[in-house]
Amino acid sequence: MSIIVENLTHIYNPNTPFETTALNDVSFQIDKGDFVGLIGHTGSGKSTLIQHLNGLLKASSGKILVNDFEITKKDVKLREIRQKVGLVFQYPEHQLFEETIYKDVAFGPINLDLSQEEVDRRVREAIQLVGLSFEDVKERSPFELSGGQRRRVAIAGVVAMRPEVLILDEPTAGLDPKGRDEILDQIKALHNRYKMTVLLVSHSMEDIARLVDKIVVMHRGTVALQGRPREVFQHVELLESIGLAIPQITYLMRRLKAMGKPIRDDVLTIEEAKTEIINWLRRK
Numbered sequence: 358m359s360i361i362v363e364n365l366t367h368i369y370n371p372n373t374p375f376e377t378t379a380l381n382d383v384s385f386q387i388d389k390g391d392f393v394g395l396i397g398h399t400g401s402g403k404s405t406l407i408q409h410l411n412g413l414l415k416a417s418s419g420k421i422l423v424n425d426f427e428i429t430k431k432d433v434k435l436r437e438i439r440q441k442v443g444l445v446f447q448y449p450e451h452q453l454f455e456e457t458i459y460k461d462v463a464f465g466p467i468n469l470d471l472s473q474e475e476v477d478r479r480v481r482e483a484i485q486l487v488g489l490s491f492e493d494v495k496e497r498s499p500f501e502l503s504g505g506q507r508r509r510v511a512i513a514g515v516v517a518m519r520p521e522v523l524i525l526d527e528p529t530a531g532l533d534p535k536g537r538d539e540i541l542d543q544i545k546a547l548h549n550r551y552k553m554t555v556l557l558v559s560h561s562m563e564d565i566a567r568l569v570d571k572i573v574v575m576h577r578g579t580v581a582l583q584g585r586p587r588e589v590f591q592h593v594e595l596l597e598s599i600g601l602a603i604p605q606i607t608y609l610m611r612r613l614k615a616m617g618k619p620i621r622d623d624v625l626t627i628e629e630a631k632t633e634i635i636n637w638l639r640r641k
């Protein structure tokens with residue numbers, strides 16, 4: 358197992374008039390090497406949850422294990438957690454501050470007290486892993502790059518720490534469609550190549566559907582649904598009742614099936630739908 362969350366509750370401002378239960382008895386698990394999507398309406402508790410996974414918040418009750426290591430124990434050092442779980446915040450490029458891309462990506466590994474050779478190796482690898490050319494960018498300022506490229510540099514800074522689990526909070530926020538696809542493809546490639554466990558927070562069911570092995574749906578601080586995308590998308594009414602929708606293409610295929618057309622209604626992507634429709638037309 359990679360991450361086990363057991364009965365996690367988080368209350369902000371307890372025993373004050375501003376008390377808010379952001380997480381209420383949340384339990385789920387993510388297997389090693391899984392690519393998981395965390396989705397939920399605004400205020401459902403996603404950010405609170407991922408901050409717990411990175412040790413930034415302390416639980417009101419419950420526990421979290423990362424590869425059998427309990428990160429919610431009192432005496433655990435943040436540094437130990439950060440080496441296991443890398444968290445990429447929303448708009449991470451706003452936190453780039455060094456004058457060269459090399460220095461920005463090297464910042465984390467240097468703080469791990471690694472040798473210069475090891476830092477070098479990790480920076481080179483991380484920059485290449487996010488799809489940039491090390492030689493082309495190492496001496497450039499992050500500010501010479503496009504928004505999407507800057508975000509990749511920021512992700513490289515977390516990847517260079519070689520975390521066992523990578524968590525990304527809305528990594529496509531504010532990017533144009535090309536930048537969005539590039540970032541998501543790069544994250545998928547990272548996962549495929551290194552079998553890295555990835556937790557992706559997203560508002561987009563379309564993105565989640567085409568990428569992840571498993572979905573965790575949050576609603577008002579609880580886990581409303583979890584499972585493989587095809588299983589989760591069976592619960593259309595529940596999803597709609599909490600302000601979420603299944604991907605448009607899945608919805609369309611379900612409508613066609615309901616109209617009596619002999620096609621599969623559990624497709625997740627346009628590509629799958631195209632194949633299904635072409636096969637159906639050929640059979641006609």
Ligand SMILES: Nc1ncnc2c1ncn2[C@@H]1O[C@H](COP(=O)(O)OP(=O)(O)OP(=O)(O)O)[C@@H](O)[C@H]1O
Nearest residue numbers: 369377378379397398399400401402403404405406
């Ligand atoms: N620092 C805080 N102090 C008090 N309440 C908070 C704090 N952060 C979040 N909350 C409350 O906790 C609940 C969960 O918020 P959280 O930010 O975790 O949700 P979210 O699903 O990440 O939302 P979004 O998609 O908008 O980022 C909300 O009711 C929110 O108002």
